[in-house]
Amino acid sequence: MRIALLGGTGDIGEGLALRWAYHTDHEVIIGSRDPDKARAKADEYETELSSRGLDVKVNGFTNAMAADRATVVVLAVPPYHVSDTIEAVSDSLSEDDVLVTPATGIKREEDGFHYHPPKAGSVTALVADAVPDNVPVVGAFHNLAAGRLADLDADLGIDTLLVADDPDAKETVRLLAEGIEGLRALDGGGLANAAEIEALTPLLINIAQHNDGLHDLGVRFR
Template sequence: MRIAVLGGTGDIGEGLVLRWGRDTNHELLVGSRDPAKARDAAESYAETVADRGGDADVKGFENRMAADRAEIVVLAVPPYHVADTVDAVADVLEEDDVVVTPAAGMKRGDDGFHYHPPSAGSVTALVRESVPERVPVVGAFHNLAAGRLADLDAALGVDTLLLADDADAKATVRRLAEEIEGLRALDAGSLDNAAEVESVTPLLVTVAMHNDDLDDLGVRFT
């Protein structure tokens, strides 16, 4: 399977590419607005996996070109770039593609981070409004700590919550998520539940900020 990670030079994008590169045989396409930056990142990620005995298939492209070549398109971009990124790739998305969104809107206050969704109600809802109607959207990977994800020497042992209105798309992303060692995917219902899931991210960041021994927090439901 071809997975395009748009914004793949950023922190969450890097972590997902590295984990899939080490733990799976999928073809990974790193996307960026700058194709040279994407190619440099892809080469670096492949070397990181190779240093640990793996053989990742990673290539770098401009975002639109990466999306055009992929079956799974992950929008690993900051929330304020999501709409522009979708607009740039919308015409190359097909009905058998799956768009995955991990972004959560938040802003920093005096004592921590607070949930700050767009006018659509959640970033996931914004993506649903922006992609072509025929293309399924899945919310996933919202609450993962980027530093922990990108550290291949760190065990994960955390959960990711899945949101979707399309059962087949959700099942596909569940399989992809659980191919990452130490990551469990749990069903959190429809896209209407996205705000509740996204709002956990600023909570985790705030708790980590106030507790020196709790860097790179994740969630595990028991």
């Protein structure tokens, strides 16, 4: 399968790109507003993978061109770029694609990191509202620490939660997620359940800040 990581030059994009390229046979392509930046990062990822004996091609494009070439499109951009990125790629999305959204609304405040959802109720819901009606949306990878994901030597042993209203799209992303070694995908229900998943991300940061020896935290449900 061909996976486009829009904002694939950013930290969560880097982690997902490297993991999919390293652990699976899926073809990863990198999208960015700036195609030169996308290509430069794609080269970096190739070099990193090559240093581990893996000879794969990673291509970089504008976000729209990356989305156009892929079946699964991951919106790996910060929440404040969600709307303009969707607008930029909207014509490249069809009902045969799956749009994956990992963004969450976090604010750093004096007393800690807190969840601040947009008016739609969650960033996932905002994305679902913004894409063309026939494009299936899956919320996933909200709670993964980017640095740990991008470090291919780091064990995961953690869970990611999927929310979607389209069962086929959810199953596609479940298989992609479980292709990453050490990552277990759990079903979080419909898109309406996204807020509680997104709220877990600021909690993970707060815990890492207050407990020595815990950093780049993930979660396992048991």
